[in-house]
Amino acid sequence: MTKKPYYITTAIAYTSGKPHIGNLYEIVLADALARFMRSYGYDVYFQTGTDEHGQKIELKAQEAGVTPQEFVDKVSAEIRRNWEIMGSSHDKFIRTTDPYHKAKVQKMFKKLYDKGDIYKGEYEGMYCTPCESFFTESQLVDGKCPDCGREVKYAKEEAYFFKLSNYQKQLEEYIETSDFIQPESRKNEMLNNFIRPGLKDLCVSRTSFSWGIPVDFDPKHVIYVWIDALSNYITFLGYDPDGNHTEEFKKFWPADIHLIGKDILRFHTIYWPIMLMALDVPLPKKVFGHPWLLVGEGKMSKSKGNVIYADELVEEFGLDAVRYYLLKEMPFAQDGSLTYELLIERINGELVNILGNLVNRTAAMTNKYFGGIIPAPTAKEEIDDELISMALKTPQDIADKMHEMRVADSMQAIFNLLRRANKYIDETTPWVLAKDESKKERLGTVLYNLMETIRFAGVLLSSFLPTTGEKMLGILNTDERSFESLSAFGGLKAGESLGEVTMLFERIDAEARLGEIQKKLAPKNLLEQAEVKEEKAEEKKEEPKEEAKKEEITIDDFGKLELRTGKIIEAKKHPKADKLYVFKVDLGTETRQIVSGIAKYFELESLVGQNVVVVANLKPAKLRGEISEGMILLAEDEEKDVLSFVTAGEGFKLGSIVK
């Protein structure tokens, strides 16, 4: 019988910078699933890679003084290296700058154009010439360009559009009647927010930059990055718009699961299926939007604060400890959080105490009582049944869970078995049996049962923690490592000698280690934080918001600022925006209205009477309808997520110059 195909993908990583641990969660998750499915008996094809086009990358390369290709070569290699650090077992690592992919995407674009699903139209809007960008009315600030503040003018530009509405009904029905969107809770979000209100035609070409795949029949246009990126799932498999697909494509498409971050669910559950419907290609079976891994203490600190990188974390704690944490600690449909404290707690409490210690004490007894030779289970007793039956039902239990992406629960099931084995030792007290020569056979049986249970755990764990699984089976010195070998209890051969007994996980002195880490990692990170948000999907298509380090300025530049002391004399909520307060600020000679986005940091009442420093010559702007004539200075502690007013102190004359 031939094995059933199973095609799994991750989202391809955007090559704007080094990936952080949040991105790596996805690859570990996908890897665990891929490894498990292979072991379970599927013919798995696991694809990942990098998404390398777009204006943002063009800009980044420019800043770095290299060509876009040089830039993405470097970042892609770095991402690939990180995937390897995490132990990823992907079958193919693709890059969207691959000429093979480019040609396919061009052909697909042409096909959709010929079919009439893509048409040439005009992009209308307010255009800022120096910034070469279009803005909608709502994006304008005070009628001016939000980026540079200069005049904008109405303009039209030719562009290609994808008529999504052609497929709206078909898509709505598919989503409603299938379990395409996972987890289920996301289904309504997509339907209610985007699909049911009506799909607008999507602008699928750009002329404002050139780092992308050109439209071959109209080369001043570059194909929209999402069209380019999403296509990777089929182009590299051998999809051919003319119908001459490769065997690989015929075998593996449609994909069994696209594993993606919940933030890009929209692209994968709306644009992607519609593209496929338009191309007359079957739709993927499932899209799973996994939650985010947050770094830091509270929920507040997610995009702020400490970026943690894979290589640092793996170097510090070891690959399997990090994988364990990611797979075990992430809830199914809620964001999880990573802290060093919790990580160490898990390592000590579970990997060391439950798993490492069980293996160690079992092997130690076998060495001590049987000279390292695996004894035969010749004296079975009733008390063994519970352990054995639990071991026997665990594999299928995990298989069921993995088919639903319940990875954390699968890990839990393995550890429950290990806990049961620890309990079994107390129930059977082998050290007591060892004192009585007539109990030798019973003692051997107990130890055999333990080792066979460890074999079960080792085989199962191999999908999640490959190195550890390997070590466990190495200690048992067994070749019985297949999933099928778990259909019966007794695969371990008696009479063989154990392999070398190594420590699986070493205990960590939490306090000492935390101190060291703080010293090592604390000073950096603030400047690197900008990277966190950059992966966000939205930013790919919008103009990039520059968060980079500010350039050096001269004293003259500084002289252009007019800073004055003032006092808040009136404060109210902005009627139309949650995050904004509207203040009346007394500057001595005049009163200004200033809007400030600090609603989540301060109680409104506490602010009246607050002394402040104001940028007084800032060009006035309208924020959601309220005029703001200046800016209040505040200091921000990113770590604690709090703000503090900059002031000249109580009793200082209002309107004084600050310099």
Place this chain on the structure above:
RNA sequence: CGCGGGGUGGAGCAAUUGGCAGCUCGUCGGGCUCAUAACCCGGAGGUUGUAGGUUCAAGUCCUGCCCCCGCAACCA
């Protein structure tokens, strides 16, 4: 009234179609000595955010209210 998710012992999470409120950590007490000061057992701790309603039965279904978090918006 823009859309969606959520409030469960000190902490983090579970509870298929309504049917005895569970798990891990922590805490308190006990046991054991094979083992990486580990392992095993037991106890304490919850009127499941709040006010009503439906039902023989509600964490679960319905309604109002209070909080929190995403998306969108917005951050001078």
